[in-house]
Amino acid sequence: xxxxxxxxxxxxxxxxxxxxxxxxxxxxxxxxxxxxxxxxxxxxxxxxxxxxxxxxxxxxxxxxxxxxxxxxxxxxxxxxxxxxxxxxxxxxxxxxxxxxxxxxxxxxxxxxxxxxxxxxxxxxxxxxxxxxxxxxxxxxxxxxxxxxxxxxxxxx
Amino acid sequence: xxxxxxxxxxxxxxxxxxxxxxxxxxxxxxxxxxxxxxxxxxxxxxxxxxxxxxxxxxxxxxxxxxxxxxxxxxxxxxxxxxxxxxxxxxxxxxxxxxxxxxxxxxxxxxxxxxxxxxxxxxxxxxxxxxxxxxxxxxxxxxxxxxxxxxxxxxxxxxxxxxxxxxxxxxxxxxxxxxxxxxxxxxxxxxxxxxxxxxxxxxxxxxxxxxxxxxxxxxxxxxxxxxxxxxxxxxxxxxxxxxxxxxxxxxxxxxxxxxxxxxxxxxx
Numbered sequence: 001x002x003x004x005x006x007x008x009x010x011x012x013x014x015x016x017x018x019x020x021x022x023x024x025x026x027x028x029x030x031x032x033x034x035x036x037x038x039x040x041x042x043x044x045x046x047x048x049x050x051x052x053x054x055x056x057x058x059x060x061x062x063x064x065x066x067x068x069x070x071x072x073x074x075x076x077x078x079x080x081x082x083x084x085x086x087x088x089x090x091x092x093x094x095x096x097x098x099x100x101x102x103x104x105x106x107x108x109x110x111x112x113x114x115x116x117x118x119x120x121x122x123x124x125x126x127x128x129x130x131x132x133x134x135x136x137x138x139x140x141x142x143x144x145x146x147x148x149x150x151x152x153x154x155x156x
Numbered sequence: 157x158x159x160x161x162x163x164x165x166x167x168x169x170x171x172x173x174x175x176x177x178x179x180x181x182x183x184x185x186x187x188x189x190x191x192x193x194x195x196x197x198x199x200x201x202x203x204x205x206x207x208x209x210x211x212x213x214x215x216x217x218x219x220x221x222x223x224x225x226x227x228x229x230x231x232x233x234x235x236x237x238x239x240x241x242x243x244x245x246x247x248x249x250x251x252x253x254x255x256x257x258x259x260x261x262x263x264x265x266x267x268x269x270x271x272x273x274x275x276x277x278x279x280x281x282x283x284x285x286x287x288x289x290x291x292x293x294x295x296x297x298x299x300x301x302x303x304x305x306x307x308x309x310x311x312x313x314x315x316x317x318x319x320x321x322x323x324x325x326x327x328x329x330x331x332x333x334x335x336x337x338x339x340x341x342x343x344x345x346x347x348x349x350x351x352x353x354x355x356x357x358x359x360x361x362x363x364x365x366x367x368x369x370x371x372x373x374x375x376x377x378x379x380x381x382x383x384x385x386x387x388x389x390x391x392x393x394x395x396x397x398x399x400x401x402x403x404x405x406x407x408x409x410x411x412x413x414x415x416x417x418x419x420x421x422x423x
Contacts, residue, residue, distance in 0.1 A: 003183075003205045024164035024206065027157070027193070046157050048194055054260060060235075063260040065157075066193045070164050071186075071208060114259065135343065136258025153231060154256035 009082035014082030031069035051137030061117035101150035103141035178319035187269035224329025230268025248333035282363035295320035308368035330355030334418030348407035352415035381408035
Protein backbone atom coordinates (compact mmCIF):
# COMPACT_ATOMS: atom_id res chain seq x y z
CA UNK A 1 0.00 0.00 0.00
CA UNK A 2 1.52 3.32 -1.00
CA UNK A 3 1.75 6.39 1.19
CA UNK A 4 -1.14 8.84 1.03
CA UNK A 5 -1.90 12.13 2.75
CA UNK A 6 -5.53 11.12 3.17
CA UNK A 7 -7.27 7.85 3.70
CA UNK A 8 -10.58 6.33 4.57
CA UNK A 9 -10.77 4.86 8.07
CA UNK A 10 -13.37 2.91 10.01
CA UNK A 11 -13.58 3.13 13.78
CA UNK A 12 -16.15 1.91 16.27
CA UNK A 13 -16.66 4.31 19.17
CA UNK A 14 -18.91 3.40 22.09
CA UNK A 15 -20.62 0.84 19.87
CA UNK A 16 -21.24 3.09 16.85
CA UNK A 17 -19.23 2.52 13.68
CA UNK A 18 -18.03 5.54 11.70
CA UNK A 19 -16.36 5.60 8.30
CA UNK A 20 -14.62 8.84 7.38
CA UNK A 21 -11.99 10.30 5.08
CA UNK A 22 -9.22 11.78 7.21
CA UNK A 23 -5.97 13.56 6.61
CA UNK A 24 -2.97 11.56 7.79
CA UNK A 25 -1.81 14.55 9.83
CA UNK A 26 -4.98 14.64 11.95
CA UNK A 27 -4.56 13.64 15.60
CA UNK A 28 -7.01 11.09 16.95
CA UNK A 29 -8.33 13.59 19.51
CA UNK A 30 -9.21 16.08 16.74
CA UNK A 31 -10.89 13.35 14.73
CA UNK A 32 -13.02 12.33 17.71
CA UNK A 33 -13.92 15.88 18.73
CA UNK A 34 -14.17 17.71 15.40
CA UNK A 35 -15.14 15.04 12.86
CA UNK A 36 -17.37 12.91 15.07
CA UNK A 37 -18.54 15.71 17.39
CA UNK A 38 -17.76 13.63 20.48
CA UNK A 39 -16.52 16.55 22.55
CA UNK A 40 -16.46 14.83 25.95
CA UNK A 41 -12.75 14.08 25.57
CA UNK A 42 -10.67 17.21 26.06
CA UNK A 43 -7.46 18.68 24.73
CA UNK A 44 -5.44 20.07 27.60
CA UNK A 45 -1.73 20.41 26.97
CA UNK A 46 -1.46 18.84 23.50
CA UNK A 47 2.01 17.63 24.51
CA UNK A 48 1.18 14.23 25.99
CA UNK A 49 1.49 15.36 29.59
CA UNK A 50 -1.97 16.10 30.96
CA UNK A 51 -4.08 13.07 29.99
CA UNK A 52 -7.32 15.01 29.36
CA UNK A 53 -7.52 13.33 25.92
CA UNK A 54 -7.21 9.77 27.27
CA UNK A 55 -9.24 7.15 25.38
CA UNK A 56 -9.35 3.37 25.53
CA UNK A 57 -8.33 2.08 22.09
CA UNK A 58 -8.69 -1.67 21.55
CA UNK A 59 -8.70 -2.13 25.31
CA UNK A 60 -5.58 -0.02 25.87
CA UNK A 61 -5.49 3.37 27.57
CA UNK A 62 -3.80 5.96 25.33
CA UNK A 63 -3.34 9.69 25.07
CA UNK A 64 -5.15 10.50 21.85
CA UNK A 65 -3.08 13.65 21.19
CA UNK A 66 -0.09 11.36 20.61
CA UNK A 67 -1.77 9.12 18.07
CA UNK A 68 -2.89 9.83 14.52
CA UNK A 69 -6.48 9.12 13.55
CA UNK A 70 -5.23 6.91 10.69
CA UNK A 71 -3.46 4.74 13.27
CA UNK A 72 -6.86 3.96 14.79
CA UNK A 73 -8.22 2.50 11.54
CA UNK A 74 -10.19 -0.64 12.43
CA UNK A 75 -10.04 0.07 16.17
CA UNK A 76 -12.72 -0.19 18.81
CA UNK A 77 -12.61 2.95 20.95
CA UNK A 78 -14.19 3.85 24.27
CA UNK A 79 -14.63 7.48 25.29
CA UNK A 80 -16.25 9.17 28.27
CA UNK A 81 -19.57 9.38 26.41
CA UNK A 82 -19.83 5.60 26.57
CA UNK A 83 -19.68 5.32 30.35
CA UNK A 84 -23.21 6.33 31.34
CA UNK A 85 -26.31 4.41 30.31
CA UNK A 86 -28.43 7.30 29.00
CA UNK A 87 -28.86 9.61 31.98
CA UNK A 88 -27.83 6.88 34.38
CA UNK A 89 -24.28 7.42 35.61
CA UNK A 90 -22.16 4.33 36.11
CA UNK A 91 -20.68 3.37 39.47
CA UNK A 92 -17.41 5.21 38.85
CA UNK A 93 -19.17 8.39 37.70
CA UNK A 94 -21.49 8.24 40.73
CA UNK A 95 -18.43 7.91 42.97
CA UNK A 96 -16.89 10.99 41.33
CA UNK A 97 -20.08 12.90 42.07
CA UNK A 98 -20.40 11.63 45.64
CA UNK A 99 -16.78 12.48 46.47
CA UNK A 100 -16.74 15.84 44.71
CA UNK A 101 -13.96 14.51 42.48
CA UNK A 102 -14.26 17.36 40.01
CA UNK A 103 -13.96 21.07 40.42
CA UNK A 104 -13.66 22.68 36.99
CA UNK A 105 -14.16 19.27 35.37
CA UNK A 106 -11.66 19.70 32.57
CA UNK A 107 -9.52 16.71 33.51
CA UNK A 108 -12.53 14.54 34.43
CA UNK A 109 -13.06 12.68 31.12
CA UNK A 110 -9.40 11.61 31.13
CA UNK A 111 -9.47 10.71 34.83
CA UNK A 112 -12.58 8.60 34.25
CA UNK A 113 -11.01 6.71 31.33
CA UNK A 114 -7.79 6.06 33.27
CA UNK A 115 -9.78 4.86 36.28
CA UNK A 116 -11.96 2.71 34.01
CA UNK A 117 -8.87 1.06 32.50
CA UNK A 118 -7.44 0.50 36.00
CA UNK A 119 -10.56 -1.05 37.53
CA UNK A 120 -11.07 -3.30 34.52
CA UNK A 121 -7.53 -4.71 34.79
CA UNK A 122 -7.40 -4.62 38.58
CA UNK A 123 -10.84 -4.47 40.27
CA UNK A 124 -9.35 -4.15 43.78
CA UNK A 125 -6.33 -1.87 43.45
CA UNK A 126 -4.18 -0.83 46.40
CA UNK A 127 -3.85 2.86 47.25
CA UNK A 128 -0.49 2.98 45.47
CA UNK A 129 -1.89 1.24 42.42
CA UNK A 130 -4.64 3.87 42.16
CA UNK A 131 -2.09 6.68 42.38
CA UNK A 132 0.19 5.04 39.80
CA UNK A 133 -2.74 4.49 37.46
CA UNK A 134 -3.64 8.18 37.54
CA UNK A 135 -0.07 9.40 37.17
CA UNK A 136 -0.60 10.34 33.53
CA UNK A 137 -3.55 12.60 34.32
CA UNK A 138 -3.07 16.09 35.66
CA UNK A 139 -5.75 17.98 37.61
CA UNK A 140 -4.98 21.68 37.37
CA UNK A 141 -7.36 22.34 40.29
CA UNK A 142 -5.16 19.89 42.26
CA UNK A 143 -8.21 17.98 43.47
CA UNK A 144 -6.28 14.72 43.56
CA UNK A 145 -7.40 13.46 46.96
CA UNK A 146 -11.08 13.54 46.05
CA UNK A 147 -10.36 11.82 42.73
CA UNK A 148 -8.35 9.18 44.57
CA UNK A 149 -11.19 8.70 47.10
CA UNK A 150 -13.75 8.38 44.31
CA UNK A 151 -11.76 5.69 42.49
CA UNK A 152 -11.20 3.89 45.77
CA UNK A 153 -14.92 4.00 46.56
CA UNK A 154 -15.82 2.75 43.08
CA UNK A 155 -13.47 -0.20 43.58
CA UNK A 156 -15.19 -1.27 46.81
CA UNK B 157 -2.41 20.74 17.02
CA UNK B 158 -2.49 20.53 13.28
CA UNK B 159 0.64 18.87 11.98
CA UNK B 160 2.35 19.81 8.78
CA UNK B 161 0.91 17.80 5.90
CA UNK B 162 2.34 14.32 5.90
CA UNK B 163 1.82 11.11 3.95
CA UNK B 164 1.18 7.85 5.77
CA UNK B 165 1.87 4.27 4.86
CA UNK B 166 1.18 1.14 6.87
CA UNK B 167 3.24 -1.61 5.26
CA UNK B 168 2.30 -5.23 5.95
CA UNK B 169 5.83 -6.62 5.86
CA UNK B 170 9.36 -5.62 6.80
CA UNK B 171 10.43 -5.82 3.15
CA UNK B 172 7.69 -3.41 2.13
CA UNK B 173 8.57 -1.00 4.96
CA UNK B 174 12.25 -0.98 3.95
CA UNK B 175 11.28 -0.36 0.34
CA UNK B 176 9.20 2.72 1.25
CA UNK B 177 11.94 4.06 3.56
CA UNK B 178 14.62 3.55 0.90
CA UNK B 179 12.58 5.20 -1.83
CA UNK B 180 11.85 8.40 0.07
CA UNK B 181 14.49 10.54 1.83
CA UNK B 182 11.76 12.29 3.78
CA UNK B 183 10.26 9.07 5.14
CA UNK B 184 10.55 8.28 8.84
CA UNK B 185 9.55 5.24 10.85
CA UNK B 186 6.58 5.69 13.18
CA UNK B 187 6.79 3.26 16.11
CA UNK B 188 4.76 4.16 19.21
CA UNK B 189 4.78 7.85 18.32
CA UNK B 190 5.20 8.98 21.94
CA UNK B 191 8.17 11.14 20.94
CA UNK B 192 7.80 11.60 17.19
CA UNK B 193 4.28 13.03 17.17
CA UNK B 194 5.25 15.70 19.71
CA UNK B 195 8.42 16.43 17.73
CA UNK B 196 6.20 16.98 14.68
CA UNK B 197 3.86 19.27 16.64
CA UNK B 198 6.84 21.40 17.65
CA UNK B 199 8.04 21.34 14.01
CA UNK B 200 11.36 20.12 15.35
CA UNK B 201 11.03 17.38 12.78
CA UNK B 202 8.88 17.42 9.65
CA UNK B 203 8.92 14.07 7.87
CA UNK B 204 7.24 13.95 4.47
CA UNK B 205 6.07 10.40 5.00
CA UNK B 206 5.38 8.33 8.10
CA UNK B 207 5.90 4.60 7.84
CA UNK B 208 3.73 3.00 10.53
CA UNK B 209 5.50 -0.11 11.83
CA UNK B 210 2.56 -1.42 13.86
CA UNK B 211 1.58 -4.16 11.39
CA UNK B 212 5.06 -5.66 11.07
CA UNK B 213 5.00 -9.07 12.75
CA UNK B 214 8.78 -9.25 12.24
CA UNK B 215 9.21 -6.49 14.85
CA UNK B 216 6.98 -8.03 17.52
CA UNK B 217 7.44 -10.57 20.26
CA UNK B 218 9.67 -11.25 23.23
CA UNK B 219 11.56 -14.54 23.17
CA UNK B 220 13.73 -16.24 25.76
CA UNK B 221 16.38 -18.60 24.40
CA UNK B 222 17.51 -21.78 26.14
CA UNK B 223 20.74 -20.05 27.20
CA UNK B 224 18.85 -17.16 28.80
CA UNK B 225 19.34 -14.77 25.88
CA UNK B 226 16.40 -12.43 25.51
CA UNK B 227 15.34 -11.23 22.09
CA UNK B 228 12.91 -8.33 22.12
CA UNK B 229 11.18 -7.09 18.99
CA UNK B 230 11.68 -3.38 18.35
CA UNK B 231 7.92 -2.76 18.53
CA UNK B 232 7.49 -4.30 22.00
CA UNK B 233 5.88 -1.69 24.21
CA UNK B 234 7.04 -0.89 27.74
CA UNK B 235 3.77 -2.38 29.04
CA UNK B 236 4.36 -5.59 27.08
CA UNK B 237 7.89 -5.86 28.46
CA UNK B 238 6.61 -5.28 32.02
CA UNK B 239 4.00 -8.02 31.59
CA UNK B 240 6.22 -10.52 29.78
CA UNK B 241 7.19 -13.64 31.73
CA UNK B 242 10.12 -14.08 29.30
CA UNK B 243 11.42 -10.56 29.99
CA UNK B 244 11.51 -11.40 33.71
CA UNK B 245 14.67 -13.36 32.94
CA UNK B 246 16.30 -9.94 33.23
CA UNK B 247 14.09 -8.41 35.97
CA UNK B 248 15.58 -4.91 35.87
CA UNK B 249 14.23 -4.43 32.36
CA UNK B 250 10.58 -4.49 33.45
CA UNK B 251 11.42 -2.49 36.57
CA UNK B 252 12.95 0.32 34.52
CA UNK B 253 10.16 0.26 31.92
CA UNK B 254 7.71 0.77 34.83
CA UNK B 255 9.54 4.03 35.65
CA UNK B 256 9.02 5.57 32.22
CA UNK B 257 6.42 8.37 32.12
CA UNK B 258 2.91 7.05 32.81
CA UNK B 259 0.46 4.26 31.94
CA UNK B 260 -0.67 5.78 28.65
CA UNK B 261 2.86 6.42 27.37
CA UNK B 262 3.99 2.96 28.47
CA UNK B 263 1.09 1.43 26.58
CA UNK B 264 2.29 2.87 23.27
CA UNK B 265 5.99 3.66 23.66
CA UNK B 266 8.34 0.98 22.35
CA UNK B 267 11.82 -0.26 23.17
CA UNK B 268 12.83 0.39 19.55
CA UNK B 269 11.53 3.94 19.61
CA UNK B 270 13.26 4.63 22.93
CA UNK B 271 16.70 3.54 21.74
CA UNK B 272 16.43 4.86 18.16
CA UNK B 273 15.48 8.30 19.50
CA UNK B 274 18.61 8.09 21.67
CA UNK B 275 17.63 11.13 23.66
CA UNK B 276 20.38 11.28 26.33
CA UNK B 277 17.67 11.57 29.00
CA UNK B 278 15.98 8.30 27.98
CA UNK B 279 16.11 5.34 30.37
CA UNK B 280 16.86 2.47 28.03
CA UNK B 281 20.08 3.52 26.24
CA UNK B 282 22.21 3.36 29.42
CA UNK B 283 20.44 0.21 30.61
CA UNK B 284 21.01 -1.63 27.33
CA UNK B 285 24.58 -0.33 27.16
CA UNK B 286 25.22 -1.77 30.63
CA UNK B 287 23.78 -5.11 29.46
CA UNK B 288 26.08 -5.11 26.44
CA UNK B 289 22.97 -5.62 24.29
CA UNK B 290 23.16 -6.22 20.54
CA UNK B 291 20.99 -4.49 17.99
CA UNK B 292 19.76 -6.07 14.75
CA UNK B 293 19.30 -3.64 11.91
CA UNK B 294 17.60 -4.51 8.62
CA UNK B 295 18.18 -2.71 5.34
CA UNK B 296 18.14 -3.26 1.62
CA UNK B 297 21.38 -5.24 1.87
CA UNK B 298 20.02 -7.61 4.53
CA UNK B 299 20.57 -7.74 8.27
CA UNK B 300 23.48 -6.71 10.44
CA UNK B 301 24.03 -6.77 14.16
CA UNK B 302 25.90 -4.10 16.11
CA UNK B 303 26.97 -3.91 19.75
CA UNK B 304 25.67 -1.23 22.09
CA UNK B 305 29.13 0.40 21.90
CA UNK B 306 28.61 0.92 18.16
CA UNK B 307 24.86 1.52 18.18
CA UNK B 308 24.61 4.84 20.04
CA UNK B 309 26.41 7.45 17.92
CA UNK B 310 25.21 10.83 19.14
CA UNK B 311 22.26 12.82 20.42
CA UNK B 312 19.23 11.52 18.47
CA UNK B 313 21.65 9.52 16.32
CA UNK B 314 22.21 5.77 16.12
CA UNK B 315 23.73 3.22 13.76
CA UNK B 316 20.31 2.82 12.10
CA UNK B 317 20.93 4.59 8.81
CA UNK B 318 18.68 6.04 6.18
CA UNK B 319 16.47 3.32 4.68
CA UNK B 320 17.09 0.97 7.61
CA UNK B 321 15.08 -0.25 10.59
CA UNK B 322 15.98 -1.62 13.99
CA UNK B 323 14.22 -5.00 14.15
CA UNK B 324 15.21 -6.41 17.52
CA UNK B 325 17.35 -6.02 20.62
CA UNK B 326 19.25 -9.04 21.94
CA UNK B 327 20.11 -9.09 25.63
CA UNK B 328 22.54 -11.65 27.03
CA UNK B 329 21.63 -13.74 30.09
CA UNK B 330 22.16 -12.20 33.53
CA UNK B 331 20.21 -11.14 36.60
CA UNK B 332 22.56 -9.01 38.65
CA UNK B 333 21.60 -5.55 37.46
CA UNK B 334 20.80 -2.17 38.91
CA UNK B 335 19.47 1.18 37.75
CA UNK B 336 19.35 4.52 39.55
CA UNK B 337 18.26 7.93 38.35
CA UNK B 338 17.44 11.41 39.54
CA UNK B 339 14.37 12.47 37.60
CA UNK B 340 12.07 15.43 37.09
CA UNK B 341 9.12 14.32 39.18
CA UNK B 342 8.69 10.77 40.41
CA UNK B 343 8.82 9.02 37.08
CA UNK B 344 9.81 11.86 34.80
CA UNK B 345 12.69 12.51 32.49
CA UNK B 346 16.15 11.68 33.83
CA UNK B 347 18.48 14.47 34.96
CA UNK B 348 21.19 11.86 35.45
CA UNK B 349 21.03 8.08 35.37
CA UNK B 350 23.25 5.05 35.84
CA UNK B 351 22.82 1.37 35.04
CA UNK B 352 25.03 -1.42 36.33
CA UNK B 353 25.46 -5.03 35.32
CA UNK B 354 27.51 -7.42 37.48
CA UNK B 355 27.35 -10.52 35.37
CA UNK B 356 30.89 -11.83 35.10
CA UNK B 357 32.42 -8.37 35.03
CA UNK B 358 31.46 -4.91 36.29
CA UNK B 359 29.87 -2.83 33.57
CA UNK B 360 28.34 0.57 34.28
CA UNK B 361 26.65 2.92 31.83
CA UNK B 362 25.95 6.54 32.70
CA UNK B 363 23.13 8.51 31.10
CA UNK B 364 22.60 12.29 30.64
CA UNK B 365 26.30 13.08 30.97
CA UNK B 366 27.31 12.87 27.31
CA UNK B 367 25.75 12.48 23.86
CA UNK B 368 25.79 8.71 24.26
CA UNK B 369 25.85 6.43 27.33
CA UNK B 370 29.30 6.48 28.95
CA UNK B 371 30.38 2.89 29.59
CA UNK B 372 32.81 2.17 32.43
CA UNK B 373 34.38 -1.12 33.47
CA UNK B 374 35.91 -0.64 36.92
CA UNK B 375 38.10 -3.50 38.16
CA UNK B 376 35.76 -4.22 41.09
CA UNK B 377 32.26 -3.44 42.36
CA UNK B 378 33.69 -1.81 45.46
CA UNK B 379 32.13 1.66 46.00
CA UNK B 380 35.50 3.43 45.93
CA UNK B 381 36.51 1.67 42.69
CA UNK B 382 33.19 2.70 41.13
CA UNK B 383 33.58 6.32 42.23
CA UNK B 384 37.15 6.41 40.94
CA UNK B 385 36.08 5.02 37.55
CA UNK B 386 33.45 7.77 37.22
CA UNK B 387 35.96 10.47 38.23
CA UNK B 388 38.63 9.10 35.87
CA UNK B 389 36.21 9.29 32.94
CA UNK B 390 36.82 13.08 32.95
CA UNK B 391 33.31 13.77 31.72
CA UNK B 392 32.10 17.21 30.69
CA UNK B 393 28.33 16.82 31.21
CA UNK B 394 26.03 19.49 29.78
CA UNK B 395 24.61 22.25 31.99
CA UNK B 396 20.94 23.15 31.71
CA UNK B 397 18.09 24.54 33.82
CA UNK B 398 17.83 21.25 35.74
CA UNK B 399 21.45 20.70 36.70
CA UNK B 400 24.87 22.23 36.24
CA UNK B 401 27.70 20.26 34.71
CA UNK B 402 29.35 19.89 38.14
CA UNK B 403 26.15 18.66 39.74
CA UNK B 404 25.61 16.08 36.98
CA UNK B 405 29.17 14.84 37.50
CA UNK B 406 28.42 14.51 41.21
CA UNK B 407 25.13 12.71 40.53
CA UNK B 408 26.84 10.33 38.10
CA UNK B 409 29.17 9.19 40.88
CA UNK B 410 26.37 8.78 43.43
CA UNK B 411 24.02 7.03 41.02
CA UNK B 412 26.72 4.67 39.75
CA UNK B 413 27.29 3.49 43.32
CA UNK B 414 23.53 3.11 43.90
CA UNK B 415 23.10 1.12 40.68
CA UNK B 416 26.01 -1.16 41.61
CA UNK B 417 24.57 -1.63 45.12
CA UNK B 418 21.24 -2.68 43.64
CA UNK B 419 22.98 -5.05 41.23
CA UNK B 420 24.93 -6.57 44.13
CA UNK B 421 21.70 -6.98 46.11
CA UNK B 422 20.21 -8.89 43.19
CA UNK B 423 23.13 -11.32 43.22
